[in-house]
Amino acid sequence: xxxxxxxxxxxxxxxxxxxxxxxxxxxxxxxxxxxxxxxxxxxxxxxxxxxxxxxxxxxxxxxxxxxxxxxxxxxxxxxxxxxxxxxxxxxxxxxxxxxxxxxxxxxxxxxxxxxxxxxxxxxxxxxxxxxxxxxxxxxxxxxxxxxxxxxxxxxxxxxxxxxxxxxxxxxxxxxxxxxxxxxxxxxxxxxxxxxxxxxxxxxxxxxxxxxxxxxxxxxxxxxxxxxxxxxxxxxxxxxxxxxxxxxxxxxxxxxxxxxxxxxxxxxxxxxxxxxxxxxxxxxxxxxxxxxxx
Numbered sequence: 001x002x003x004x005x006x007x008x009x010x011x012x013x014x015x016x017x018x019x020x021x022x023x024x025x026x027x028x029x030x031x032x033x034x035x036x037x038x039x040x041x042x043x044x045x046x047x048x049x050x051x052x053x054x055x056x057x058x059x060x061x062x063x064x065x066x067x068x069x070x071x072x073x074x075x076x077x078x079x080x081x082x083x084x085x086x087x088x089x090x091x092x093x094x095x096x097x098x099x100x101x102x103x104x105x106x107x108x109x110x111x112x113x114x115x116x117x118x119x120x121x122x123x124x125x126x127x128x129x130x131x132x133x134x135x136x137x138x139x140x141x142x143x144x145x146x147x148x149x150x151x152x153x154x155x156x157x158x159x160x161x162x163x164x165x166x167x168x169x170x171x172x173x174x175x176x177x178x179x180x181x182x183x184x185x186x187x188x189x190x191x192x193x194x195x196x197x198x199x200x201x202x203x204x205x206x207x208x209x210x211x212x213x214x215x216x217x218x219x220x221x222x223x224x225x226x227x228x229x230x231x232x233x234x235x236x237x238x239x240x241x242x243x244x245x246x247x248x249x250x251x252x253x254x255x256x257x258x259x260x261x262x263x264x265x266x267x268x269x270x271x272x273x274x275x276x277x278x279x280x281x282x283x284x285x286x287x288x289x290x291x292x293x
Contacts, residue, residue: 023047023073024185025106027059028080032144033112036178037078044182049074061093067100076108076185077101079127085112086119087247095126102131108192110181113138115197116260119251124195135184136195137177140260143200143281144174146213147290155213155291161224163231163252164206168261170199171209173276180270197264200275212279216286219293228252 024041028034029050041048051059051070059070061081071077079097081090098109109132113120117138124136145151146160154160180198184191204212207223214221232249236242267275285291 022075022186023049025049025051025057025059025070025074025077025101027051027061027070027078028082028112029055029057031080031082032142032148033139033174033177033181034078034080036174037181038178040175040178040182041185044186046182046186061097064096067097068104071101071104071106074101074104074106076110077106078110078112078181078185080112081123083244084120084247084251085114085123086117086121086251088243090120091122091126094123095130098127098130098132098134106132108133108135108185110135110137110184112177112181113195114255115140115199117251117255119247119254133192135191135193137181137184138195138197139177140172140199141169142174142177143171143209143278146209147281147285152290155210155221156293158219158221158293159224160206160210160221161226161231161234162206163226163228164256165225166205166207167256167258168203168205169209169256170201170203170260170263171278171281172198172200172267173278173281176200176267176271176275180267183270191270196266196270198266198270198275199260199262199264201263201277203261203263204278209278213282213286213291216279216282217291218286219291221291228256 024046026034026037026048029038030052038048038050049057051057053060057070058066060066079094081094109127111127113124113136115138127134146155210221210223228249232245236245
């Protein structure tokens with residue numbers, strides 16, 4: 001493993017830079033989780049290199065010429081692969097970047113992965129094999145998927161069309177994921193070489209989640225379940241590439257089959273507190289006007 005020559009004082013740990021004496025590269029820094037990792041890291045006193053395709057620290061998974069500059073000076077890195085950690089080619093690309101990070105002196109890596117997503121296992125293994133001190137963070141469905149990103153327009157329009165049936169999901173607040181990532185990066189050896197399973201505190205169907213949002217927002221909203229194939233056809237109609245559509249259909253058919261309908265203690269173990277409740281997320285976002293027409 002490449003040795004980092006930076007000051008290594010900090011919290012308990014046998015190797016690497018720990019505690020607040022750390023510069024962290026955050027990939028996907030403008031995303032739903034990445035933004036929260038940046039916020040949590042800055043609140044913890046870390047030096048943050050917030051990387052994205054259009055940010056001050058430019059980083060693009062598909063453009064390897066951006067990798068070296070993004071890694072320069074970093075002690076640790078948080079990896080969030082787009083479009084999905086289990087997508088075709090993810091393992092090869094993330095593995096190559098993880099090895100490049102170790103070669104550049106980065107000691108610690110966290111990987112954002114998906115709970116119950118078998119397609120992501122190869123990417124997780126690529127990070128484990130990189131030579132870094134690694135932590136895999138497997139998260140359940142983000143509450144913020146209903147307040148940001150491609151599902152927001154439907155929510156604002158009063159109708160969520162989605163291929164989740166009546167399956168129960170332990171929605172997690174992305175802020176909790178960000179806090180756990182920072183705990184893993186700064187916790188010395190405590191989380192090194194571990195896979196953390198993160199959920200929210202309650203199981204909700206998507207129908208129930210939409211109903212809670214509607215109640216908080218004081219307006220009518222409906223949930224319309226469709227098949228994964230129907231949803232894929234709609235995505236194709238919006239111009240999503242065929243390969244990505246087929247991957248998403250497979251992902252929805254497997255990941256939303258009920259395998260994740262159980263709670264974990266991952267957030268409490270990492271942070272010493274309960275995860276944030278979906279009702280609090282819904283109230284806060286409604287007060288902010290997120291779902292106004």
